[in-house]
Amino acid sequence: MNDLREQADVTADRERTRRILRQRARALARRPDDVELEEIRELVTLELAGRRYAIDADLVREVLAVREVALLPTSPPFVLGLTNVRGRITAVIDLRVVLGFEGVARSSGQVVIVETGGVEVAIDVRESGVARVPLSHFEKPPGDANRYVKARTTDGVEVLDIERIVGDTRQSAASLASGAQS
Numbered sequence: 001m002n003d004l005r006e007q008a009d010v011t012a013d014r015e016r017t018r019r020i021l022r023q024r025a026r027a028l029a030r031r032p033d034d035v036e037l038e039e040i041r042e043l044v045t046l047e048l049a050g051r052r053y054a055i056d057a058d059l060v061r062e063v064l065a066v067r068e069v070a071l072l073p074t075s076p077p078f079v080l081g082l083t084n085v086r087g088r089i090t091a092v093i094d095l096r097v098v099l100g101f102e103g104v105a106r107s108s109g110q111v112v113i114v115e116t117g118g119v120e121v122a123i124d125v126r127e128s129g130v131a132r133v134p135l136s137h138f139e140k141p142p143g144d145a146n147r148y149v150k151a152r153t154t155d156g157v158e159v160l161d162i163e164r165i166v167g168d169t170r171q172s173a174a175s176l177a178s179g180a181q182s
Helices: 002-029 162-181
Strands: 040-048 051-056 060-065 079-085 088-093 110-116 119-125 128-134 149-153 158-160
Touching: 040 119, 079 119, 110 162, 119 162
Parallel strands: 051 158, 088 119
Antiparallel strands: 040 051, 040 128, 060 110, 079 088, 110 119, 149 158
């Protein structure tokens, strides 16, 4: 008789445990009414001249190591050279020069391939990573920010305006080329 009672107690305990676990699971699966889901923006982060920058991940095709960057005589100072990216010859630009930092331009061996306005360029970087940042963590850059910075995150990462950078470097390269032909 005691065995039957013990079995009934064990079965009741199991049922009670299952019921509690189901309730907890439902409670955890429910989104609190006062919490809104916030939109997240993915960024490719990079470090240049000891400062942290980011590029909209939507514009980045890939990040890869490059073995060789061929120098291009008479190219603008921001052009490190050309590299072969899966059979496509791609210009490698040095953002340190574009952003006005001092120093000798040399390839680091890693590039971020970006595409905007039908133009593909490789941006020379030392380090890169990916960050997911809530939209509420973006703010306007300060008035003294570089003209190529379109936003700043609350933790100080400057988001670069790659469309503007590519457009300006393309224009600059074209005007240098037309001046050299004259």
